[in-house]
Amino acid sequence: MLVNTKEMLEKARKEGYAVGHFNINNLEWTKAILESAQENNSPVILGVSEGAAKYMGGYKTIVGMINGMLEGLNISVPVAVHLDHGSFDGAQKAMEAGFKSVMFDGSHYSIEENIAKTVEIINLANKQNITVEAEVGSIGGEEDGVSGTGEVASPDECKQIANLGVTMLAAGIGNIHGRYPDNWAGLDFDVLKDIQAITSGMPLVLHGGTGIPADMVKKSISLGVSKINVNTECQLVFAAATRKYIEAGKDLEGKGFDPRKLLGPGFKAIKAMVKEKMELFGSINKA
Numbered sequence: 001m002l003v004n005t006k007e008m009l010e011k012a013r014k015e016g017y018a019v020g021h022f023n024i025n026n027l028e029w030t031k032a033i034l035e036s037a038q039e040n041n042s043p044v045i046l047g048v049s050e051g052a053a054k055y056m057g058g059y060k061t062i063v064g065m066i067n068g069m070l071e072g073l074n075i076s077v078p079v080a081v082h083l084d085h086g087s088f089d090g091a092q093k094a095m096e097a098g099f100k101s102v103m104f105d106g107s108h109y110s111i112e113e114n115i116a117k118t119v120e121i122i123n124l125a126n127k128q129n130i131t132v133e134a135e136v137g138s139i140g141g142e143e144d145g146v147s148g149t150g151e152v153a154s155p156d157e158c159k160q161i162a163n164l165g166v167t168m169l170a171a172g173i174g175n176i177h178g179r180y181p182d183n184w185a186g187l188d189f190d191v192l193k194d195i196q197a198i199t200s201g202m203p204l205v206l207h208g209g210t211g212i213p214a215d216m217v218k219k220s221i222s223l224g225v226s227k228i229n230v231n232t233e234c235q236l237v238f239a240a241a242t243r244k245y246i247e248a249g250k251d252l253e254g255k256g257f258d259p260r261k262l263l264g265p266g267f268k269a270i271k272a273m274v275k276e277k278m279e280l281f282g283s284i285n286k287a
């Protein structure tokens with residue numbers, strides 16, 4: 001059964017690890033992440049951007065697919081499906097379709113408008129036991145048409161949003177979606193420390209998980225990060241494994257063109273990447 005993220009993130013915050021949020025794109029992605037979570041006895045969050053939801057045929061298709069897999073693959077670890085960078089409209093549609101967790105990303109509005117809209121989403125969510133992630137500051141780079149300037153969050157604004165009753169808070173601390181440039185300055189741990197101090201125990205979310213060095217990941221977990229979002233890294237290993245299969249001419253051998261064969265190496269690569277991240281985040285055997 002799909003759960004919200006409250007219990008899993010509060011446990012992670014208390015015990016000093018982070019739960020991985022892995023974005024999904026299709027059936028193979030979803031199955032690879034779920035199998036990896038089950039094999040590693042780890043809780044997991046399946047992230048869905050609005051673009052990915054459209055691609056997969058809508059929120060209801062996604063909820064149906066995941067529920068089917070939980071049963072068909074005997075998945076017993078805690079699994080949440082979570083809307084990633086949702087708009088005001090998108091967050092409501094995802095909740096109606098059965099998402100038990102949503103992000104409302106109002107970071108591009110003024111703080112007053114971000115607060116007003118976040119409150120509306122929280123009120124709707126609370127009635128249905130749905131958890132809400134809000135964002136302050138912005139995550140640099142672009143993801144599925146949602147782009148940010150990379151503005152570092154103001155701890156004071158974080159406190160205002162945290163006090164509204166969100167379950168988890170994403171704060172821009174120099175993190176970027178996609179690959180980090182060579183001259184990246186790294187995460188701003190001074191700001192993260194201030195945010196942690198002022199939001200008293202709230203699980204914090206680190207977006208742009210791809211390519212953050214392991215020591216920075218561990219340090220951010222020690223400073224209250226309990227959910228880490230990873231997208232691009234799974235896409236890169238999937239593409240590389242698929243390229244290798246085709247470049248080796250395997251699609252031309254026998255029934256190598258069968259999609260269940262053709263997509264196999266990419267599927268395995270995602271599973272391995274998810275395991276690697278779960279090891280780094282410390283969520284293995286925490287289901």
Ligand code: 13P
Pocket residue numbers: 023047084085143176177178179206207208209210229230231232233
């Ligand atoms: P990456 O694509 O950089 O891993 O970021 C994922 C993310 O933050 C999803 O919200």
